[in-house]
Amino acid sequence: MNDQQLRAVKDPSQFIQINAGPGTGKTTTLAAKILYSQIELDVPVSNMIGISFSRSAKSHLLNKLEEFTDLLGYGGRPSIFTFHSLAFRIIKKAIELGDSKFKEYIDHVDTEEFISYNPNLLKDLCKEYNDAESKKQALCEAFNRARQGNLLYGPSLSWTDVNEDEIYHIPTYVFGRLIVKGKDLKEFWKRVDKIERKSRVTDYNGMITEAINILTNKGKTYDYFTELYDYIFVDEYQDTSLAQEMLLFSLLSNKQHVTVVGDKNQTIYSFNGSNSYNLNRFLQKATELFDSEPTKIILSRNYRSPQQILDVTNSLVHEEHYVYSEDRTLQLPVVVETHNYHLASHYISTEIERLIYQEKVHPSNICILYRKNSEHSPQADSVKEQLNRLEIEYTEEVSNKKTEITLSQKVLSFQEENQGEDLEDIIDTIKDERTKQFVRECMSDGASDAEDLLEYVVELEDTEESSAPAQGESIHIRTVHSSKGLEFPYVFILYLGDKDFPHSSKPDIEEERRLFYVGLTRAQEQLYIIGKRGLHYESFLDLCLLNEVKHVLHHTYKEESRTYGFSEDDKELIDKSQQKQDRLLDELEDLQDLFND
Numbered sequence: 001m002n003d004q005q006l007r008a009v010k011d012p013s014q015f016i017q018i019n020a021g022p023g024t025g026k027t028t029t030l031a032a033k034i035l036y037s038q039i040e041l042d043v044p045v046s047n048m049i050g051i052s053f054s055r056s057a058k059s060h061l062l063n064k065l066e067e068f069t070d071l072l073g074y075g076g077r078p079s080i081f082t083f084h085s086l087a088f089r090i091i092k093k094a095i096e097l098g099d100s101k102f103k104e105y106i107d108h109v110d111t112e113e114f115i116s117y118n119p120n121l122l123k124d125l126c127k128e129y130n131d132a133e134s135k136k137q138a139l140c141e142a143f144n145r146a147r148q149g150n151l152l153y154g155p156s157l158s159w160t161d162v163n164e165d166e167i168y169h170i171p172t173y174v175f176g177r178l179i180v181k182g183k184d185l186k187e188f189w190k191r192v193d194k195i196e197r198k199s200r201v202t203d204y205n206g207m208i209t210e211a212i213n214i215l216t217n218k219g220k221t222y223d224y225f226t227e228l229y230d231y232i233f234v235d236e237y238q239d240t241s242l243a244q245e246m247l248l249f250s251l252l253s254n255k256q257h258v259t260v261v262g263d264k265n266q267t268i269y270s271f272n273g274s275n276s277y278n279l280n281r282f283l284q285k286a287t288e289l290f291d292s293e294p295t296k297i298i299l300s301r302n303y304r305s306p307q308q309i310l311d312v313t314n315s316l317v318h319e320e321h322y323v324y325s326e327d328r329t330l331q332l333p334v335v336v337e338t339h340n341y342h343l344a345s346h347y348i349s350t351e352i353e354r355l356i357y358q359e360k361v362h363p364s365n366i367c368i369l370y371r372k373n374s375e376h377s378p379q380a381d382s383v384k385e386q387l388n389r390l391e392i393e394y395t396e397e398v399s400n401k402k403t404e405i406t407l408s409q410k411v412l413s414f415q416e417e418n419q420g421e422d423l424e425d426i427i428d429t430i431k432d433e434r435t436k437q438f439v440r441e442c443m444s445d446g447a448s449d450a451e452d453l454l455e456y457v458v459e460l461e462d463t464e465e466s467s468a469p470a471q472g473e474s475i476h477i478r479t480v481h482s483s484k485g486l487e488f489p490y491v492f493i494l495y496l497g498d499k500d501f502p503h504s505s506k507p508d509i510e511e512e513r514r515l516f517y518v519g520l521t522r523a524q525e526q527l528y529i530i531g532k533r534g535l536h537y538e539s540f541l542d543l544c545l546l547n548e549v550k551h552v553l554h555h556t557y558k559e560e561s562r563t564y565g566f567s568e569d570d571k572e573l574i575d576k577s578q579q580k581q582d583r584l585l586d587e588l589e590d591l592q593d594l595f596n597d
């Protein structure tokens with residue numbers, strides 16, 4: 001470990017915030033600190049917990065811990081939860097101790113599913129919307145944001161917090177700006193609350209809200225958990241919502257030691273409630289609430305990417321800059337300018353062919369990242385088509401919510417059929433390999449009977465992209481969101497340009513830039529950035545070109561005529577779009593001149 005990492009591991013402060021950029025050993029340091037606390041400070045593993053943002057972040061941390069324990073020959077692994085599975089555990093305990101609004105076991109559902117429990121849920125609400133679907137979207141969006149902490153002033157724990165006279169404006173990616181009246185939201189929330197109690201169901205944000213309610217009442221459940229946990233470690237803190245921050249602080253009495261790790265430049269789930277300010281506020285909150293002297297530690301040495309790549313990635317972030325730990329000179333990052341994503345995928349497949357057959361790069365060392373904008377990505381399809389043409393194999397890690405729900409449904413039905421059974425006795429009866437593998441993971445994490453599986457199913461649906469670790473022998477194709485925490489020697493990132501990346505006609509540029517940053521910082525040896533110049537928004541391609549990079553133009557007829565993928569019609573279209581772009585650029589320049597004059 002380097003000096004900064006060692007300091008973070010050994011610092012005895014009650015509250016520690018580690019700010020660490022990509023590849024600086026964030027997870028490595030957290031794993032080392034967990035072991036240090038056990039071995040040097042004699043903290044029993046049962047008195048510590050880890051909290052991570054997603055299942056992939058959790059498995060990343062567990063793998064690192066295992067690596068260290070194998071090396072040392074001793075050390076245990078603490079329970080690692082996601083915020084939702086922790087909330088589920090708190091509610092479960094509170095039901096047992098009579099502290100929860102739920103009197104018996106709960107099930108979790110999607111917010112929209114509440115309607116299936118009571119079709120009258122929307123009756124007479126949001127009359128300004130003509131159709132039931134829009135009403136549902138608007139109310140669910142407002143309801144979720146209120147509980148995450150992004151609608152009212154901080155997280156709301158009950159409908160009583162909603163101001164009837166207020167009108168809430170909610171900007172969304174998919175539906176544009178939604179408007180919901182306070183009185184409708186309040187009535188909706190009241191009705192949902194009834195359904196929750198009657199049907200013993202709640203949704204994801206409902207779990208967090210109920211867990212906070214339970215702990216802030218400071219009853220037996222609060223005593224139980226504050227007695228149990230002495231050391232708490234939180235990974236990816238920049239992606240927590242205000243409600244999750246509140247849950248963490250309500251879990252504390254005066255004795256816990258808390259370490260949080262994060263990188264505000266990697267906040268990419270704002271649309272899901274993440275609030276990067278939580279990281280900045282952590283120390284201040286700890287000082288105010290517990291009168292302690294917290295410590296902030298910065299890890300600035302990057303062990304992943306050579307300086308040439310870091311120069312590009314550093315230029316995208318405002319404050320923190322990272323330096324490479326070794327003096328390794330590799331090739332310059334490549335910025336490829338093309339007209340459209342068809343040409344981009346053509347460039348990628350040709351370059352990959354060269355890498356594999358001439359440079360002898362192993363296919364599993366190559367990853368293609370794209371900015372997902374819908375369930376179905378034409379960009380990824382175009383790349384796959386070109387790779388198929390060259391007979392190059394790839395693995396597409398689409399671990400989206402849909403496939404995970406199928407797995408969670410399988411696990412749930414297995415759980416229901418085998419209630420009260422020991423997992424050890426029934427694991428061999430599972431036919432579906434993925435379910436079996438999942439149950440095995442749960443068992444190695446401490447699950448012993450079928451009922452314990454519920455807690456882990458909560459994790460399955462936790463984030464939209466609960467990305468699986470990269471596996472397999474062929475090229476990886478992934479979304480940028482799902483690449484978080486991973487690294488690959490060769491990374492291609494496509495496709496930059498207005499409405500593609502930054503995405504949408506009204507992009508949240510800062511969030512898009514952070515997403516771009518996450519994608520770029522996955523590269524260990526060579527980085528390819530592919531796209532066109534933007535006209536309407538900040539152009540990511542132009543930003544990259546300001547650094548020392550290799551600039552490739554992939555749109556001359558000479559090159560296209562050598563390709564298979566472009567018909568005469570395509571070429572004509574490309575030519576026209578180039579002429580249009582040139583014309584627009586000329587107009588823009590004229591306007592700028594006029595403005596300067």
Ligand SMILES: Nc1ncnc2c1ncn2[C@@H]1O[C@H](COP(=O)(O)OP(=O)(O)OP(=O)(O)O)[C@@H](O)[C@H]1O
Binds near residue numbers: 304
């Ligand atoms: N002190 C060190 N010496 C050598 N290698 C290190 C050191 N610290 C970390 N590494 C290596 O650097 C790589 C990145 O580490 P790690 O995954 O912990 O970074 P991270 O900060 O969690 O990254 P990300 O933000 O992308 O999730 C790993 O391969 C790790 O083994």
